[in-house]
Amino acid sequence: MPDNFRLEEMGEMAGADIPAGPLYTLNCTVNGRALSLEVPPGRRLLSILREDLELTGTKRSCEIGRCGACMVLVDGRPVNACLTMAYQCGGAEITTIEGLGEAGLHPVQRAFLEEGGFQCGYCTPGMVISVVGLLRENPSPAQEDIEEALSGNICRCTGYGGIMRAVNKAIESGVSP
């Protein structure tokens, strides 16, 4: 691909993987499984998960780190997979929505299910991941902590009522880290 290939507007840059250079050997674990992948160092974690590993529970939406649909846990902390590149994941433990709840549902997932904390469900994996990340840090967060932790997760369907009820239920049920 020629060097002078440029997208016409910055607005269209969202979602672009940085074009190929020398490949990078990414050694990491995804959902507890050790992996070694030869990928361009600038390949986004979102593309690695969805395209290379076919883990489509991590969703593609805004691709600029605003909406939270692609949230995953990297070493236990929630990050936007659309903003994270392969070279930043070396040695990391990555957990996606598919990796939560080894036997059945994680308590946070169960709380979302029972309280109706979702409608179309497209934001749900990212939302659940952010809640799990929050409760790992702080098992009994105040309302302000919840608002801060979920400020990067947009839900267009529920109006957040069901989501707040689910978060409160997860807190009450005492989610273990």
Next chain:
Amino acid sequence: MLLNKESSGSRWRIRPDGQDKVSGKLQYLTDMAAEGMLTGRVLRAQQAHARILSICTEAALAVPGVHAVITHEDVPGLNGFGIALPHQPVFCYDRVRYTGDAIAAVAAENDAIAEYALSLIQVEYEPLPLLEDAEEAMKPEAILLHEEGNVLHHTEYRRGDPDEAFGACAHVVEETYFTPRQMHTYMETEGGLFIPESNGRLTVYSATQHGLMDRRQLSRILALPEEDIRVVSSPIGGSFGGKDELNVQPYGALLALRTRRPVRLHNSRYESVRAGLKRHPMKITMKTGCDSEGQIVAHRVRIISDTGAYATLGAEVLNFATEHVIGPYRIPHVEVEGFAVYTNNGVSGEFRGFGGNQAIFALEGQVDRLAQQLGLDPWELRRRNLRQYGDPGPLGQPIAQTHGAVQVWEALKASPLLRAAEDGGCEGEGSDSQPEGQLPPWIVTGTGAALAMHGAGLGYGIPDPAGGRLSLALDGKIEAVFGYEEFGQGLIATMEQMLVEQFGFAGDDLRIIIGDTDVVPDSGSSTASRSTSMMWMALQRLRPEFTAQLLETAAATTGEPAGELKLGCGGVWKGCSLLISYAQLARGLKEPLVCETKFQYPTTPLQRVGAHFLYTYSAIAVRVELNLLTGRVRITDQYHAVAAGPVANPQGYLGQIEGGSSMAVGFTLSEDAVMTGGAYVTKNMDTYLVPTLIDMNGRIQVEAIEDLPEHDTYGPRGIGEIGSVHLAPAVAAAIFQAVRKRVNKLPVEPELLQETFFTTQKAVGSYAG
């Protein structure tokens, strides 16, 4: 009844699609992949209005890894789409009219190659004058965007003699209201997978709100018989009206048929913004007059609706607005005129509320302004003018009669929010708001309310089919097959709940099939708050026959008398014991037991296109905290009283009202897809501001009024839109109560509400101390 999990008891059910949604296992259509799949991309117009002089695709086609580059020359059938008027070019050839217009499409080995190929397609343009303003576009000297003129649709409605009536009015208010270009912002952007089958058929896995309509449109474009196209349309990551029209489907289908390979498209957010539908920005001018007693006598309305470059359902949205600017009030003298006007601003189309949101903001604003002139409580003024049981609909048409308008008025009157506002104080127990005395001096509060009636169904004169099928399949499952789509609203859950509650089946007995044109009957579209009503009415029709068939088959199989049997969990029961399971019953069958029904959505007999027959009524009160330093508004409390007949699915109902209200909060306070020069300034969700959890951290209470008149046969009314249509005027009223400023433009501009005197008074410092 205040609707919540506790008050719903065992009727609060876990959604059948929930397990897969919370676990991330649910495969959306944009998550799908296929062996040998190519990536499709679309080249959009680089100018908002221009003549196309030439299109050169040779260089793109020569890129290794590119399998096809197609343009208007490669459309075998009609080079156009649009539900009502198929005039939006699949590919432009002589002219582009907005920056979402498609010129070419590419199928390539991967996205990077496709993107590179797009950059090599040379299009020569000759700029044409830009029409950015609907009223400019209506002038005789304006360049024509379409041969038939720049007015897509003109509406008129008149009764009485408004000219004379205004002369006799004691009070008259005149105001012009402006509403924003709201974006649906479904979290899943448009996309899907398109597979050319070995038998010559095409399978389309792509979101829509009416699979059979997509199939019809694609058939025209591809010059393929409808039977050769299968459209699978669920599950969907949100739609809100925005995926009702075709979007990526023509490109995916054409590329797949050309390359004979599966092709996947999935719009980036910016492409979704650029090409996708928006809510019609409207300018609504109203003159409304009443007598000295507060009887509204005359009402004159002019609506200018910016419909953008192509029609889609712009005419139907204007019809809806024309009906809803009259609303639930008895007004003898009315004159409404509306224009849906083509411009080079995107494409406006179908969006939750369908023109009602804009109309109700303006109408309710008028009532509040009249109350102010009269020195009367605005809620009392509504009572004096409110429609009563037996009154015709807004256009004088016969409608299904209920007491809905009065019921919601009364419920709101008795609500803690309005009672607290009357007492001049703050609501006490359980309120999210802080007591007045503890607020910083730059925070002021206000309470406001609004009322709405909102039509459902497509209205008179528009084909609006309904129907469905129940069967006992040979594997023993009870199958419910309907032509609807699940985009999050909970339609599958509602169907399951109705089957469980009405027939006695268990959830596990059921297999619900929707969203696949190869197997579903024509149930009409999943739009216009119609599907719950139509599923309920279909089951009413199917229940006697299907129940009888199952019981008679059970009787024949077991030798027990049918009259002593009943349907239940797992099978047919006699008394308290399970007699025969559905699986055992099915074993004796050679063919499935099938019952099917077909009917039409009920319509008014008045011959006026789009006039509605079934309505949902709702009243809302809100309490706001207004920050005079930032000019920002926070909604601390919402109270919705909704009269929509029986609650079919409590979790779904509550979710629709809460979610609808969140969308209305955005419409009122933060959302506007800003365009200049025909291009979007807001390209993504960093500048297009959808409410977040912090914006929605106030309390929302939903009171569901379920009573219907005894003779009513229409059952549950739609609630998909009603939560989103009347919050804006309630917030405007609350702002007025707080700071005596009238809002006539949405979203509310902080500059309108910001005060500077606090800084000069050093109020910040003194409070902090």
